[in-house]
Amino acid sequence: MRTPPQNILALLVVMLAITGSIAQTQEANLVSVEQLQSAIRGDESKIQVINFWATWCAPCVKEMPLLEKLHLSDNRVHVRLVSMDMDLDPNPEKVMAFIRRKKLLSEVLILNEKGPSNEWIDRIEKTWSGALPATLVVNNRNGKRKFIERQLQEGELEKLIDEVNN
Amino acid sequence: MRKGWILLGILSAALTAFRPSFTGYEIGDTATDFKLKNVDGTSVSLADYKDAKGFIVVFDCNTCPYSKAYNSRIIALNEKYVSKGFPLIAINASDNSSPGESTDDNISKAKKHTYKFPYLIDETQGIARAYGATNTPHVFVLNRTPQGLKVAYIGTIDDNPRSPDKVTVRYVEDAIDALLSGKEVPVKKTKAIGCTIKWKPA
Numbered sequence: 001m002r003t004p005p006q007n008i009l010a011l012l013v014v015m016l017a018i019t020g021s022i023a024q025t026q027e028a029n030l031v032s033v034e035q036l037q038s039a040i041r042g043d044e045s046k047i048q049v050i051n052f053w054a055t056w057c058a059p060c061v062k063e064m065p066l067l068e069k070l071h072l073s074d075n076r077v078h079v080r081l082v083s084m085d086m087d088l089d090p091n092p093e094k095v096m097a098f099i100r101r102k103k104l105l106s107e108v109l110i111l112n113e114k115g116p117s118n119e120w121i122d123r124i125e126k127t128w129s130g131a132l133p134a135t136l137v138v139n140n141r142n143g144k145r146k147f148i149e150r151q152l153q154e155g156e157l158e159k160l161i162d163e164v165n166n
Numbered sequence: 167m168r169k170g171w172i173l174l175g176i177l178s179a180a181l182t183a184f185r186p187s188f189t190g191y192e193i194g195d196t197a198t199d200f201k202l203k204n205v206d207g208t209s210v211s212l213a214d215y216k217d218a219k220g221f222i223v224v225f226d227c228n229t230c231p232y233s234k235a236y237n238s239r240i241i242a243l244n245e246k247y248v249s250k251g252f253p254l255i256a257i258n259a260s261d262n263s264s265p266g267e268s269t270d271d272n273i274s275k276a277k278k279h280t281y282k283f284p285y286l287i288d289e290t291q292g293i294a295r296a297y298g299a300t301n302t303p304h305v306f307v308l309n310r311t312p313q314g315l316k317v318a319y320i321g322t323i324d325d326n327p328r329s330p331d332k333v334t335v336r337y338v339e340d341a342i343d344a345l346l347s348g349k350e351v352p353v354k355k356t357k358a359i360g361c362t363i364k365w366k367p368a
Contacts, residue, residue, distance in 0.1 A: 056231045057361065087359045088231055088328055116325035116335070118356040129300040131362035149300075150362065 028083065028095060028108040033120045036082065036109065040138055046078040047161050048138040052124075054084045055098045059151035060133040064102070067135075070157050071106040077161060079106040084132060086112050139164040190298010193354045196314040197223075197306065200293045202257065202286035205269075205276040210255070210284045212308075212315065219251035220345060221315070222338060223306040225299035226256045226285075228275050229266035230361035233302050235327050237279060240303060243323070243338060244283045252307075252342050254283045259294035260302070260364040262287065267364065294363055301360030307341045307351075318345055321356030 031039070040048050051067050053060035064081070071079040081104065083095045092110050099108055113120055121130050125147050128134055137146040137160045144164040148156070191197060199212045212221060222243055226233050244254035260267040269287055276285045288294050297306055298320075307319035319341035324333040341351045 059362065059364075084359050088235060090328065117359045118322065118325065121357040121359070128357070130357045130359045131301045132359065133362075150365075 026099060026104065026108065028092070028099060028110045030086075030092065030112040031082075031109045033111065033113055033123055036111065037123065039080070039109075040136075041140060043078060044140045047076055047164060048136075048140065049077055049079045049157065049161070050136040050138070051079070051081050052084055052132055052134045052136075053081060054088075054132055055094050056085070056088075057132045063133060063152045064104075066152050066154065066157055068104065068106055074161070081106050081108045083108065083110045086110055087117060135160075137161060137164050190296070191306065191317045191320065193317055193320065195317045197308050197317050198293070198296055199315070200286075200288075202288055202293065203269075204284045204286055205273045205281070210286055212255070215253060217251065218253055218310065220307065220309040220318070220342070222247060222252055222254040222342070223297070223308060224254060224256045225259050225288075225294055225297070225302055225304040225306075225363065227258050227260040227267055227302045227361065227363070228271050229264075230302045232327055232358075232360045236303050236323055239323055239330060241279060241281070246339070247342055248283070250342070250346060252346075255286065256281070256283060257286045257288050257293060259288035259291050259299060261291070261366045262289065263366075264364045291363070291366060299363060301358065302363060304360070304363075305338050307338060307345070309345050318351050319354055321353075322358035322360075327358065 036050075040050060049067070049070065051060075051063075053064070055061075067079050067081060070077055085095050086092060092112075095108070095110055098104075117130060121128055125134070125136055127147055128149060131149055133151055134147070134149045135152060135157070137157075139145070142164070146160045146164055148160070201209050201211045204210045212218075215221070224240055226240065240254065240256065248254065258267065258272050262268050272285055272287060299306075303323065305319070305321060305323055306317055308315040309318040319338065321337055323336070323338050325335040325337070326333045335353070337353050337356050340353065344351045
């Protein structure tokens with residue numbers, strides 16, 4: 001029995017739709033500080049760019065296109081967008097909805113720490129006051145790191161990456 | 167003569183290069199007084215409070231979700247400690263051109279929550295910079311001593327922004343209770359995730 005070409009076409013459309021929707025609805029993983037740290041430390045092949053943000057934080061949302069652009073344009077870099085929303089709101093759905101709405105392509109993680117932030121902010125970065133947004137750039141090959149605790153300007157990420165590369 | 171100028175040039179360059187960047191107060195520093203405009207139109211200074219044993223200075227804002235989450239706890243702090251000699255002074259240091267942070271917004275917030283404490287406007291952001299405030303709400307507990315107002319605690323209000331009923335450590339209350347009973351402040355400095363103070367463009 002021969003399958004009519006229309007059916008094959010329909011199947012193809014369905015398959016494309018499925019893969020398309022998988023690519024679009026990226027689900028953010030919930031991580032502890034320890035899991036985040038070992039993820040950052042574990043990769044020597046790429047410069048690690050870790051951006052701390054929250055859906056309620058206007059300057060974070062404003063600078064996000066710079067991080068997305070970096071993720072798409074520079075394959076020497078691994079960009080992680082770490083949401084701090086759960087510090088205030090136990091339901092991660094708002095973050096998931098934000099990812100879908102903005103169609104974020106960078107890896108998104110949601111920090112899920114039970115303990116008070118006073119106990120873990122220093123473990124991420126000693127000079128961090130806890131204010132958002134904040135961005136950490138790490139080169140595991142030479143141990144160099146840069147930290148910025150304010151909204152990023154155009155071109156700033158590229159400069160930081162150059163600095164940890166040299 | 168020319169050598170002198172060159173030397174002076176090198177010296178001033180060296181001084182500029184090694185001048186430590188000012189990062190605000192540390193525990194034990196003497197806090198500066200200020201004269202800032204209140205939501206009722208008057209000006210408020212710490213010196214106005216002749217009988218105060220100290221102060222709870224809170225850098226706050228209107229739109230930050232952490233400020234909202236902590237609002238009733240800020241009001242309760244003043245209620246609990248004003249009679250014990252530690253009045254609360256709230257200061258909005260956010261760029262007042264940013265949405266929701268204008269003087270009118272401050273006035274309506276103070277009205278809505280019937281503030282019984284000043285809600286001041288740090289228009290130049292100079293006091294926030296002098297204190298080293300970064301987040302909102304960011305608390306500085308000041309203790310009056312013969313040598314002036316000493317910074318006794320810097321940080322967050324308690325250990326659970328999300329749910330007041332699940333708080334286990336009340337940092338600000340513990341600090342003031344210790345000061346009132348002449349004891350050492352148990353935790354002098356804390357950090358917390360929060361909104362950044364919206365700085366005016368340089």
